[in-house]
Amino acid sequence: MRLPKVPLPALSLPAVSLSALPLPGFDRLPFSSSSPSPADTHRRVLVTGGASGLGLALATAFLERGDRVIVTDLAPTDARPDTVPDDARYLRLDVRSEDEWQAVRAEVEAIWGGLDVLVNNAGIAQGGRIEMLTEDDWRQIVDINLLGVARGCRTFVPMLKAQGSGRIVNTASLAGLVHPPTMSSYTAVKAAVVAISESLRWELEPFGVDVSVVCPSFFRTNLASSLNSSDPAASGFASKLIDRSERGATEIAAEVMTGLDAGRFLILPDPEARRSYRGKRLLPAAYEKTMTEMGRKFARATRE
Numbered sequence: 252m253r254l255p256k257v258p259l260p261a262l263s264l265p266a267v268s269l270s271a272l273p274l275p276g277f278d279r280l281p282f283s284s285s286s287p288s289p290a291d292t293h294r295r296v297l298v299t300g301g302a303s304g305l306g307l308a309l310a311t312a313f314l315e316r317g318d319r320v321i322v323t324d325l326a327p328t329d330a331r332p333d334t335v336p337d338d339a340r341y342l343r344l345d346v347r348s349e350d351e352w353q354a355v356r357a358e359v360e361a362i363w364g365g366l367d368v369l370v371n372n373a374g375i376a377q378g379g380r381i382e383m384l385t386e387d388d389w390r391q392i393v394d395i396n397l398l399g400v401a402r403g404c405r406t407f408v409p410m411l412k413a414q415g416s417g418r419i420v421n422t423a424s425l426a427g428l429v430h431p432p433t434m435s436s437y438t439a440v441k442a443a444v445v446a447i448s449e450s451l452r453w454e455l456e457p458f459g460v461d462v463s464v465v466c467p468s469f470f471r472t473n474l475a476s477s478l479n480s481s482d483p484a485a486s487g488f489a490s491k492l493i494d495r496s497e498r499g500a501t502e503i504a505a506e507v508m509t510g511l512d513a514g515r516f517l518i519l520p521d522p523e524a525r526r527s528y529r530g531k532r533l534l535p536a537a538y539e540k541t542m543t544e545m546g547r548k549f550a551r552a553t554r555e
């Protein structure tokens with residue numbers, strides 16, 4: 252996770268970077284693969300939260316490969332967002348709604364008779380110190396970022412099992428593997444998405460269905476606009492991390508496609524994510540020092 256190298260003006264937040272951990276070359280080591288997945292074309296692909304950011308970049312990348320894509324998002328089906336590529340179909344799907352999931356499954360069945368890749372990508376951001384996040388904040392992020400993924404898997408797994416093929420791609424986050432201060436609700440649901448993905452990996456392997464989980468560090472999208480205001484200081488911190496990132500969604504999507512081509516389970520699509528995750532596992536003392544420093548600096552900056 253790439254953290255700011257300069258103090259943030261409003262809060263004087265920490266100049267701490269996990270990517271500063273001394274891990275030369277660690278980002279180039281390979282991660283374990285599940286089954287190899289050659290770059291098939293004409294796959295039938297469904298992407299949630301596909302009208303913006305990473306979902307849109309992934310939908311575009313699949314289309315460029317010659318795959319067929321249904322983009323889903325919050326706008327009504329007859330008010331297709333301008334961002335959605337012309338050669339994709341568009342359907343409304345609020346991932347909080349069981350009924351809408353069932354309607355989309357029926358549509359996929361009617362149009363294609365099956366599905367090859369389900370991308371559970373829709374999500375919101377949330378930052379906040381634990382005592383400032385409200386019960387409603389927790390319910391909202393659990394409903395979208397965690398249950399949204401669970402509903403997608405529950406809806407489409409019977410179809411994929413019956414086919415004996417397919418891949419589920421869940422967008423988690425580096426925050427699901429590395430858990431910095433002041434974002435406990437976000438790290439909790441993203442860690443849960445990593446856990447669901449691993450359970451399903453072993454559960455669905457006997458049925459010929461593969462699973463991948465995508466864990467990027469921060470990258471520039473519209474995600475910051477979904478941040479709540481229960482804790483403006485922590486939300487502002489998260490917002491700056493997103494907006495100041497070097498990378499955009501297209502670069503992340505390209506790395507995700509490479510990971511999918513290799514049949515990778517855990518896809519860490521940027522060097523910060525790879526370094527931070529390996530730093531936590533292989534250099535725990537340095538990791539703890541960095542996190543402690545980050546927590547202390549945030550506390551100092553926000554103390555009245």
Ligand SMILES: NC(=O)c1ccc[n+]([C@@H]2O[C@H](COP(=O)([O-])OP(=O)(O)OC[C@H]3O[C@@H](n4cnc5c(N)ncnc54)[C@H](O)[C@@H]3O)[C@@H](O)[C@H]2O)c1
Nearest residue numbers: 300303304305345346372373374424468469470472473474
């Ligand atoms: N941008 C980052 O720094 C970053 C880092 C790690 C992980 N992620 C994850 O990537 C995924 C995509 O986020 P993004 O950065 O592209 O943000 P984004 O805001 O650009 O895109 C998210 C999309 O999800 C849609 N969405 C929100 N709530 C929805 C709901 N209830 N039902 C259906 N769609 C809904 C939005 O309308 C939007 O189109 C999210 O799961 C996010 O947590 C983002």
